[in-house]
Amino acid sequence: MTTLAIKAGNLSRTYTGEGAPVTVFSGLSFELPEGVFAAVMGPSGVGKSTLLHLIGGIDRPDTGRVEVFGESLAEMTPRSRARFRNERIGFVFQFHHLLPEFTAEENVAFPERIAGATPRQAQRRARELLDRVGLSDRGHHGARALSGGEQQRVAIARALARSPSLLLADEPTGNLDAAAAQAVFALLRELHAERGMTTVLVTHNPDLANRCDRLFTMSREGIAASPRLSERG
């Protein structure tokens, strides 16, 4: 029997800000088995990032329920949800979101430090990961001193710091040129295979999406599994 990594049912999310409330999606359900490398595509504004945030527990749905590896995020206390995120979920964002006051190595060391590791332990782990993503010589550079591709590789190393079971990557190649995008995608695939993670990749790039294990398409109506190019008749 296949175990589900993600089980989200009847999700809805409306943002209330200065203007009129904006409903991003309503009644959305999504399931993903463990160990799958899935791509989510869809036009801008349909809520792809919001879906990742809800799965990762950094946002809360107005209705519906999210279970990650069988654990309901809504039933956790803020503290236990934070620990769960730290131990089991890695995030990679489109704009890398490296912290500019810190070096690449310090950025990668943060998840370990948040978990309570000593600075020395966290530093050792960060060096290993930077080495793994091919940036062992860039550890002491500030985030602004790195190229776009390098910044995204540092962000990937940071997301993998605690060896998460689930990697949520929100358009990690969206801001990169074609060659850098290919390199980052290849790295993500390698790491996915190497670590047996479940990976959800939001992308606008059909070429990359078609190279994932599964492809989902999001629209105003919801999210549905789509056949990949190779599967179409």
Place this chain on the structure above:
Amino acid sequence: MRFETFVALRYLVASRRRAHVALIATISIVGLAVGVAALIVSLALLSGFQDRIRRQMMERSAHLRVSPARGARLADAERVRQALDRLPGVAAVSPAIEGRAWASDAGGATAAAVPVRYRNAPAGLTDESGPAARVTASLAARVHVGEGDSMRLTSSRMRLTPIGLIPVAVIARVDGVQRTGALEKSAEVEVSEETARVLSGMTAGAAAYEARLRDPRQAAAAARSAQRALGPEYRVETWRELNAPLAFALRLEKAVIFVTVALVILVAALNIVSNIALTVVEKKRDLGVFTAMGAAPGSLERIYLTLGGVIGIAGTGIGVLLGVGLSVALDRFRLVPLPTDVYLLSHVPFAVHPGEVAAVAGFALATALAAAVLPARSAARLAPGEAIRLSR
């Protein structure tokens, strides 16, 4: 170093690159330092004067005084004297013979006699060449007498003579004029024990017995021992209790100055609030990212509390160094001179009390931390998903 401390310190150091944040951080630290230094110097100034007043209190007041719980004179004066003599640390025991009289110049040139309190001098006054008296400077001025002049002391006690009742009076030579600053009571005359007995009619015994201790700080313990030995018929008071109204006034004065000058620290705390609130807004995206990495809301709150604490420690540390250094220099090099004929002192004294410095530092640190609480809580309540979504 904890994760929260690491981040807070880096934010503070890196704020140099963000000129507006760096400016507010600098103003916060300097404001706090100025407030702390001002408070320390103000308290040192007060302590300088108050220490002198307390020293005078210890020098001039009896350290222990035993009087009857009821009545005007001691029922068993000898027993009281012996009990005081037996106390450890007692340097001298003397009876207190006192009463009310009127003072005037011996020739009667003063228009009206001045009501005074007289009492026997603790030491150093003898009647070898006739009755002698020591008067306060203000009384000497009112009665128009100086050292070597004679003055008339007319007791409230009457005596029977062939021509009827007449008040007991003594012509005394002014042996000394005392200037005692804050402790000076307007109309007090010290006479020898013998003259005091003549004026009061108390040929034996005493209204009270007084003792001087080798270490006045042991007065409370000595008073307890004396009270145990003498029982409840006697009232035993220490020099602190005898001067309680003045001591209360000194404490009140210090409290008022503390509260007033501490307002500078509160204003500096408002700068800390704006500094941290600004950093929370500027680092909203970072907070979202930290949350995504697994930082709990309490952890985010601690980052900003630590930031407030670091600003507090820096401001307080600089302020303490500045305040203590300035106070010590002002006192050691006598930088604020005073006209000695008016103030009895050649310069304004400053005395730094470690307990007061600790209280000021504690207050400043607590204020800085309290100032950080509100913005820190707002950081903990931040919606991380929204912070990341809006920072694209």
